[in-house]
Amino acid sequence: MKLVMIDYGVGNVQSIKFAFQRLGVEAVLSNEKETIRAADKIIFPGVGEASSAMKKLRESGLGEMTPNLKQPVLGICLGMQLMCNSSEEGKTQGLGIFDTDVVKFNSSVKVPQIGWNKIENLSSNLFNNLQSDYIYLVHSYYAPIAKETIATSTYGLEYSAALKKDNFYGVQFHPEKSGKCGNQILQNFLEL
């Protein structure tokens, strides 16, 4: 199993590496197109601000390549948001994989949402062996419900906790920090 994490210079990826290590798989960090293309599975991480992350992704030349990948790709948190059409954060275009636009939570709720919330309406093999369960999230922006939604969560309103299109998967939460449920999701991704 060749598992590669796309390195475009954003975010803290150590926790994701450790989570896969606990599952017995080494996640290799790479910014080389050849290494990424040769992977069996790909992680598209991301934390921080959307427009500057998108800028880094474009500058690295990896922005163009990512939507054309053929193997299973898992976007995590900001990674998932960048896979959408656009984000209100820094008013940036996204990769346009998921047909939805990321927007900010309104002030009827505390922003960012930090903590454990429930994922529900699970409809993908990414959630094999799971029923609605708690996952850990930290985010101020969200993807509205779209035709690609494969899990929902509720914070003031119902939004996409996970999205899927073809070989592309995106999760708003942090599976690497979501205890047993998160481990199961990462394991399911490895088994796709």
Add this chain to the structure above:
Amino acid sequence: MLTKRIIPCLDIKDGRTVKGVNFVALRDAGDPVELAQRYEVEGADELVFLDISATEQKRKTLADLVYRVAEKLSIPFTVGGGIAAVEDVDIMLKNGADKVSINSAAVRNPALIDELVAKFGSQCIVVAIDAKQIDGQWRVHLVGGKVATALDLFDWAKEVERRGAGEILFTSMDHDGTKNGFANTALARLSEELNIPVIASGGAGEIPHFIDTFLKGNADAALAASVFHFKEIEIKKLKQQLNSEGIPIRL
């Protein structure tokens, strides 16, 4: 629905766990990595590591500990204590910390908050505030509560939010170590005036204190140390009781 968080705090000195009672006397409560894993199994939602050592090796020792904890833990954790520079935060995050908390350094140089938020994002920047009441006014204190300032708790909290911090960890020095309950009146006012999550700290002694801080103090999370370390309160039992009170909690 977003659940309320229960956060054990591990005070760290030279790589070991300690707990300050009113910030002074210290007791040893074990190995941080082992303790962290035990808390994950027991159902803790998150952990905070607060480093109180003051050696030159401090940063390296703490970074090593962060790495070892991150390797084992699959719940989030925050690290704080003497963090004063962008470089400190960078090292902690790279070693696997999910969030970093800053305290005195932010009061001395508030622009540090903006700088950290711009570089790392709001989601990983927690500002810890220690305060106590002097003549009826909540005053911010520095250096683990040793140095008083003229800064008002609520003014400072609002500035911290405006500068982009993701979360506030408020410790009432009047309540810390007393085991008489959290500072719920001040907490409720913070929650009313702010739109970022507030973690309650200081005063946990028994399960009803947690119920009160969520229902009366409107806290988003509650942090405690010794009651968990010495098993005076079992996290599983605490969470079951919170749940039976109708408080949203992860079971």
